[in-house]
Each structure stands twice: as C-alpha cells, then as structure tokens.
Amino acid sequence: MELSDHSRVGVIGGGPAGSMTAYFLLELAKSIHLKIDVDIFEPRDFSLTGPPGCNMCGGVISESLVQKLAISGIHLPNDVLMDTIDAYTLHTDHSNARIRAHTEEMRIACIFRGGGPKGAETQKPLPWQAFDQFLLDLAQKQGANRIPKRVKKLDWDHDRPRVTWGEEKTQTYDLIVGAVGLNGAGLSLFEQMNFGYKPPRATKAYIAELYFGSEEVERRLGKSMHIFLLNIPGLKFLALTPKGPYATLVVLGENVDKTMLDRIFRAPEMVQCLPHGWKVPVQTCHCQPKIHIGPPHKPFTDRVVLVGDCSSSRLFKDGIGASYKLAKACAYTAIVHGISKQAFQRFFAPTCRELDHDNLLGGIIFSLDHLMRPFSLVQEALLDSVRSEQNDPASPKKLSTALWDTFTGSASYRTVIANTAHPDIVIKLFKAILRRWLSRRKNG
Numbered sequence: 123m124e125l126s127d128h129s130r131v132g133v134i135g136g137g138p139a140g141s142m143t144a145y146f147l148l149e150l151a152k153s154i155h156l157k158i159d160v161d162i163f164e165p166r167d168f169s170l171t172g173p174p175g176c177n178m179c180g181g182v183i184s185e186s187l188v189q190k191l192a193i194s195g196i197h198l199p200n201d202v203l204m205d206t207i208d209a210y211t212l213h214t215d216h217s218n219a220r221i222r223a224h225t226e227e228m229r230i231a232c233i234f235r236g237g238g239p240k241g242a243e244t245q246k247p248l249p250w251q252a253f254d255q256f257l258l259d260l261a262q263k264q265g266a267n268r269i270p271k272r273v274k275k276l277d278w279d280h281d282r283p284r285v286t287w288g289e290e291k292t293q294t295y296d297l298i299v300g301a302v303g304l305n306g307a308g309l310s311l312f313e314q315m316n317f318g319y320k321p322p323r324a325t326k327a328y329i330a331e332l333y334f335g336s337e338e339v340e341r342r343l344g345k346s347m348h349i350f351l352l353n354i355p356g357l358k359f360l361a362l363t364p365k366g367p368y369a370t371l372v373v374l375g376e377n378v379d380k381t382m383l384d385r386i387f388r389a390p391e392m393v394q395c396l397p398h399g400w401k402v403p404v405q406t407c408h409c410q411p412k413i414h415i416g417p418p419h420k421p422f423t424d425r426v427v428l429v430g431d432c433s434s435s436r437l438f439k440d441g442i443g444a445s446y447k448l449a450k451a452c453a454y455t456a457i458v459h460g461i462s463k464q465a466f467q468r469f470f471a472p473t474c475r476e477l478d479h480d481n482l483l484g485g486i487i488f489s490l491d492h493l494m495r496p497f498s499l500v501q502e503a504l505l506d507s508v509r510s511e512q513n514d515p516a517s518p519k520k521l522s523t524a525l526w527d528t529f530t531g532s533a534s535y536r537t538v539i540a541n542t543a544h545p546d547i548v549i550k551l552f553k554a555i556l557r558r559w560l561s562r563r564k565n566g
C-alpha cells in the first residue's frame with residue numbers, strides 16, 4: 123500500500139503538526155519526483171488576535187528546536203521569534219535563584235501562535251507574525267492546498283478514508299493525516315472511524331496574557347523565564363514568560379480555579395514579578411486548553427495516521443518539538459515505506475513510543491518536585507547549590523543544566539535523570555542540605 127503519482131493526502135488540522143507533516147510529505151515526495159496532492163483542512167484564521175486565531179499555548183520553543191527546524195528548511199524569521207530568553211529564575215516560597223544559559227543552544231525563543239492576545243489588534247501593523255500562520259504558509263508554498271473549513275465527518279469509501287466538510291462536500295483520500303490537537307470535536311471524528319483509536323489522556327491548563335507594557339516587562343522579568351515552585355495545593359507548574367509587552371502566565375495543576383489563581387497572584391514571589399499595585403484586568407486574554415498527559419491508543423491504521431497532540435507528545439513541555447518529530451516520522455514512513463498499518467507500526471510507532479516512554483520518566487521528575495515542595499530545607503538547599511554553580515565561573519553547570527532541561531524541554535527526561543543522578547550533583551545537594559540544617563539548628 124503506497125502513495126503513487128497523483129495520490130491524494132488529506133491533512134485534518136493546520137496547527138504545527140498538520141502544517142509540518144504536509145510540508146515534509148511534499149518535500150520528500152519532490153525529492154523522489156513523486157507528484158502527490160495534499161489538502162490541509164484548517165478553519166482558523168491565525169492572523170486574528172484573541173481566541174479565534176489562537177491554538178492556546180505558552181509559546182516557548184528551545185533554541186535547539188529552532189536550529190533543527192532550520193536544518194529541515196524551516197527558517198523562523200525574526201518577527202515570528204519575538205523574544206530570546208537567556209536565563210530562567212527559579213522561585214520557591216522562600217527565595218529565588220537565576221540560572222543563565224551558558225551556551226547559545228540553551229536559549230529559548232518566544233512566539234505567539236496566532237495574531238496575539240485579545241486587544242493587541244489596536245497596534246497596527248502587529249509587530250509580530252503568528253507562528254502557526256507562518257508554518258501553514260510554508261506548507262502552502264511547498265504546494266499544499268489549504269481548505270479553510272472544519273471537517274464534519276470521516277468515514278470509509280470502501281477501503282479509503284473519506285472526508286466531509288462545508289455544505290456536504292466530500293472527498294476520498296489515499297491517506298488521511300489527523301492533526302486536530304486536543305481541543306474541540308476533531309478527536310471524535312477519528313474514534314468514529316472504528317479502527318480502535320482512543321485519544322490521549324489530557325487535563326485542563328490555564329493560560330493568560332498579562333499586559334504590563336514593554337518597560338515593565340523588562341523591569342520585572344528581564345530576559346528571563348520565571349518558574350515558581352510554590353507550595354499551593356494541586357499546583358504542578360507555574361511560569362511567567364516575557365513576550366514583548368506581555369507576560370504569558372501558564373498554570374498546570376489538578377484543578378486550576380479562581381481560588382488557586384487568587385493564591386498565585388497573592389504569593390510574595392509572584393507579587394515581586396508584577397508591576398507595583400497591578401491587578402489582573404477583567405478583559406485579560408485567557409483560556410483553559412487541554413494539555414497532553416498520556417499516550418493515545420492505536421493512532422494509525424491502513425491509510426490513516428495521527429500526529430501532534432492527538433497522538434503522542436511530551437509531558438508538560440515542548441509539544442511543538444514533539445509535533446516536529448512525529449511530522450517527520452509520519453512523512454518519511456508514508457513516502458518511503460508506504461501507508462499501511464504495518465508500515466506505520468514499523469517506522470512511525472517507534473517515535474511515538476520514544477516520547478511515551480520518556481514521559482514516564484518525566485512523570486517521576488514532576489512527582490519528585492511535587493513531593494519536595496513542602497520541605498523548605500530541600501528547596502533552599504537546591505537554590506543554594508544552583509547559586510554556587512552560577513557564581514563560580516569555573517564550576518561545571520551540571521545541576522543548572524539538569525534544571526534548565528527539565529523546565530525548558532531542551533533535552534529528553536531520560537537525559538535529565540541521567541544528568542541529575544550524577545554523583546557530583548547528589549553529593550553537592552547532600553552537602554547543601556546538611557549546611558542548611560546546621561545553620562537552622564544554630565539559629566534556633
């Protein structure tokens with residue numbers, strides 16, 4: 123079962139996973155002089171500000187992903203890469219420590235997925251370009267045909283998948299790529315095809331674009347991403363990222379509600395990062411998207427494959443990097459090895475498995491972090507060790523690198539665990555805990 127000249131591919135969803143898969147399919151097909159037709163179904167206009175143009179994300183990508191994309195021919199322009207972050211500040215309930223990127227590859231870039239937060243349309247022209255629009259345009263330049271419609275139904279026309287959209291328009295395809303993300307009804311379309319697909323496990327998150335103005339963002343946050351390890355019940359991850367005149371707040375937790383948000387905005391470490399006397403404006407652009415926390419079931423069959431968030435992703439970070447990996451693996455399999463279930467099992471599934479297995483280790487790291495939060499002694503010792511590494515130019519930055527990788531997604535969770543379990547780090551942490559304990563005893 124293979125693609126041949128004039129085979130038709132339908133990509134459902136034009137977020138990063140859909141656009142990159144279309145791009146790589148067409149690029150690889152061209153390289154072997156195969157002429158395929160690729161349609162991308164995407165109803166959203168990413169040039170719009172606020173929810174209509176936005177695929178709801180923290181908008182942080184690692185420099186290493188920017189470089190991988192460039193190697194694959196996807197050069198992100200400066201107006202897509204809004205700000206470069208070269209440090210992150212780790213806040214606990216008691217103090218903070220700043221960790222600088224010690225190589226250029228470790229920096230992180232910030233993007234807006236759509237036209238920007240609600241209200242940004244008053245700035246004309248917008249000083250940034252939407253990341254998702256850039257990728258969709260790139261796929262179109264490569265030859266994809268964009269259909270600006272929502273797919274309503276997927277079924278089978280004999281052994282081939284069929285798409286229904288708009289006023290009952292239908293088209294049968296040789297291959298369907300599902301890239302519908304986690305938000306919206308797109309997932310059930312694939313469940314209804316009855317090949318055994320079950321969507322990934324997901325939980326709700328919270329994002330808000332806080333308008334401070336560029337000067338206050340620079341003053342309060344600098345070129346640093348701020349990560350808060352606060353002992354608030356149910357809180358798993360909290361970050362504030364500078365993005366032009368905005369600070370993007372991302373909250374992950376068991377039940378992110380008004381009570382949790384009130385506690386977050388009252389926490390002294392958070393208050394330090396907000397402009398003096400600042401209160402969250404009522405009209406702040408915010409959303410509660412779903413975030414991927416567990417693998418899907420059977421994300422492929424003959425002539426159908428799912429990529430991006432509706433397939434396998436990375437736990438709590440680097441979802442765009444995971445979409446890139448799956449898009450490449452999917453395109454390579456379809457063009458080189460065919461579009462049968464067996465081909466996807468053999469050449470696409472290993473990339474999914476690698477992400478799924480790594481997330482198990484990520485789960486352990488986040489559970490340890492959570493367990494550690496009520497123990498201020500351990501948290502303070504951790505910050506002491508980070509500070510001593512940062513203040514000593516000759517010190518190897520092992521702990522700083524492990525923390526950087528955990529919070530930015532620059533490396534796999536396996537690498538983070540391998541690096542953190544290094545005897546040097548364990549001894550350093552143990553000594554720091556002992557020192558803190560002795561100093562507490564001395565001071566009563």
Ligand SMILES: Cc1cc2nc3c(=O)[nH]c(=O)nc-3n(C[C@H](O)[C@H](O)[C@H](O)COP(=O)(O)OP(=O)(O)OC[C@H]3O[C@@H](n4cnc5c(N)ncnc54)[C@H](O)[C@@H]3O)c2cc1C
Binds near residue numbers: 135165301431
């Ligand atoms: C709180 C939060 C913070 C995050 N922060 C980051 C971050 O900082 N960095 C990072 O790398 N990742 C981050 N992610 C993850 C990232 O957002 C996702 O991994 C990424 O968006 C996945 O891309 P995708 O193309 O699979 O799905 P999406 O981006 O969701 O795109 C799916 C597309 O499919 C379209 N679609 C849906 N249904 C249909 C249909 N029936 N017909 C046609 N089109 C349809 C939608 O309109 C949409 O455009 C974050 C996620 C959350 C929830």
